[in-house]
Amino acid sequence: MSKSYCLAEIADLIGCEVDSRWQDRRITGLAPLETANMEQVSFISHSKYKKYLATTKAAAVITPAETARCVNADTAVLIYPDPYLAYAKLTHLFAYRTPSIAGIHPSAVIDKSAKIAHSASIGAQVVVEEGVVIGENVIVGPGCVIGAHSTIGDDSYCYARVTLYHHTQVGKRAILHSGVVLGADGFGFAPEKGQWVKIEQLGCVLIGDDVEIGANTTVDRGALGDTIIHNGVKLDNQIQIGHNVKIGQGTAIAGCTAVAGSTTIGRHCRIAGLVGIAGHLEITDGVVILGMSGVSKSILEPGIYASGIPLESRESWARNVIQFKHLNELAKRVNQLEKREQSDE
Amino acid sequence: MSKSYCLAEIADLIGCEVDSRWQDRRITGLAPLETANMEQVSFISHSKYKKYLATTKAAAVITPAETARCVNADTAVLIYPDPYLAYAKLTHLFAYRTPSIAGIHPSAVIDKSAKIAHSASIGAQVVVEEGVVIGENVIVGPGCVIGAHSTIGDDSYCYARVTLYHHTQVGKRAILHSGVVLGADGFGFAPEKGQWVKIEQLGCVLIGDDVEIGANTTVDRGALGDTIIHNGVKLDNQIQIGHNVKIGQGTAIAGCTAVAGSTTIGRHCRIAGLVGIAGHLEITDGVVILGMSGVSKSILEPGIYASGIPLESRESWARNVIQFKHLNELAKRVNQLEKREQSDE
């Protein structure tokens, strides 16, 4: 974590100009306005932080034109309309990557039928089963298991201990974090005389390009047909995606959300954490769902949806929650009051 | 995935008859009515799909007698009262299994005291600790860790990267998916002067026969006494089962549900996803719990239970949810109205 760049390079990367007196400043990292030091670049992500511009010790601040004049005289100014986006781009300069060398670690167990690009790096203790195809520049971290006939597209990165079941397809530039399991059986059983008969899951998991999947997230294979995660989808940690779910391009889902089988989620949705989505639903493009919501019906209109309950002190909650069980009765009593009032008139 | 059967074999397996003119049809798979082709068998799982029977291109359709006459003339008819069950049974014909050979992969690390049946297959990078017993035809997938003195019954299948802590017992024909952890410590601490004193978890995890456990599900070992999952229980992905929980025969639990310590769940219950069940409860046989419910008291009567909240647009939700905090007050005000009304009369 000891890379450094001159400020001119930084400005160049995000496509903005920097005054000549500042362009040789040596930059070693990024930091928030309050804590940034003379070798760090900062940015203003929200106007409520404007007050810090006068006092920040940052080497440079990325700011929209409106707040540029608030920056103190010792700090360089990089004018950019979306400082948060600029920050996102700059993080790529400073990211640490565990060194990896092309080739197969001697401890890895690779089936002889697997096709692995010469530029790919297969880590220690990895298992690659028969018929697997691994593309250019792919990194397969330590302890991963790549199941039979799976494919991983160019430039994808599997962190340690990722598991792909057989016939899983992962696109290009995917990032799969540790503990991810793609292609385990969907949850399907038919009852027969008090026993469950297993429904073998005959479909696969297809993951598009530029997909990122967080630690310990699971995506089940399809029952008939496939589970499909389209290009650019971002899944956080510990998400559960049921069999035959489809998730449209660019949708992002936060941690611990569960999507039951055969539900289709549209493009460019944003779904918060701990949301539960029932099976066999359709959620259209551009839907936003707030945290801990329960979705039991299809959502056919874009918009923002919620169903959470507010936190209260236990005493207050206990008094209110008990009324919840009488809500229907309460509504009836109000009806009665209204009726009797009317008949009195 | 290129097995094929003639239709007579298919009919035989589910125990129904097929007209002689159709019995030689070559079947390579299963598919829904709308997408099935001339080499696939389909089935009608719900009467709402009856309309597709006239137009399906399937080689054959499994249907109850009532809808048999709706099937088009080019499609063979297999009459069976429960087509979904027939479908479940047929999936077993077409399931892919990664080839495994009996014996121990050279990269596996096996304690010399372990007893492993000759017909068992121990995969690459596996670790088997001291005193382990593994039965006939068991498959232990790549990267599994089987802790000391654990046992796995005949015909069980551990997918890649399953972990059994020490002294875990798994029955026959169990299926454990990747990332499953059986026997980690239950969450037990006693407070002492602002510190937590760990309660060592001295019990074990006992898993019955014909149990399936989904990816990244965790079952904790008992504190005193054992955590017990009885025969035929089916657990989906990312379920958390606390210490000393007992789950009765044939119960099925969907993804991301959490069961806290010392709760007993009866037989043949069906519990949906993202349900939270508090500790030290008793749930009787035959209970059904809908998704995202919170269970904080014992359930002593069979039946269907729920506690979820419906999704709304954010605007509508915000207006309603704010009233939730005034629900007790609202009930009181209705009481007052009723009282004053009565005293007016």
Place this chain on the structure above:
Amino acid sequence: MSKSYCLAEIADLIGCEVDSRWQDRRITGLAPLETANMEQVSFISHSKYKKYLATTKAAAVITPAETARCVNADTAVLIYPDPYLAYAKLTHLFAYRTPSIAGIHPSAVIDKSAKIAHSASIGAQVVVEEGVVIGENVIVGPGCVIGAHSTIGDDSYCYARVTLYHHTQVGKRAILHSGVVLGADGFGFAPEKGQWVKIEQLGCVLIGDDVEIGANTTVDRGALGDTIIHNGVKLDNQIQIGHNVKIGQGTAIAGCTAVAGSTTIGRHCRIAGLVGIAGHLEITDGVVILGMSGVSKSILEPGIYASGIPLESRESWARNVIQFKHLNELAKRVNQLEKREQSDE
């Protein structure tokens, strides 16, 4: 699991006295009052179990002075004010530890730059990357991956298949259960023309001393700055901790709870299972949150908080829940009734 102690040793460990006629009793384990046998010690954890004291077959019972006279004549009495704490301490006598020997298993892959204490035990199939430092008496179980430049403090225990990403710091006497992932990327993206630009996560994960982390729990690395779990924190299974979260000393969190990014949780909080805590909040010291609560605002006062909904039969629930969507309207109608009533007077 065949250790034994004489009762005098047991009494000594918890610091209480035992009558001389009982002190030679051989003790092989601990058990609840109802099931304990003549070689087991039991304890009374709650006065509701007082009835069992007369009939227990236990070799000895730990009891506060008040209930000591209820114990039958064949059972030894150990008087201790907090029997549950005594029980917690005694569990340490009987805990099983898989035998481990100092040194590095031949199948482990260790970077030559790693510094591993001679007393540490590195298990089979482990991967230790460059620059790692592992302290005295540390046990790294089978299949763990310790990422580059991570450190693990003295006397810590990693069960099988724990993953530390690069630059993760774990303190002394930590216990990390199987499937734990520390240091995966936080969930951060900036939108640009309908695409997500990844925000590389430049911070780390810092875990204090005496921390226990349950199976399949994930703690993300910080975006800028670090995610910090302070000394003595206890995390149960399948918890998700977002980037830049801070959790104060001695706080305990139960299974499946999710804490979104940049939230700070104080010291000595107790948070139950399946709780969702939104991002960028502050929760002060000493807060208790009941199960399945949703926390969307900061909590600045210690106390007990809740937001769960009670379970009902489906019929009753359906009637009540439908009214939830009309709650604001209902409140308005009650307002109207009150107003009209007033204007009538």
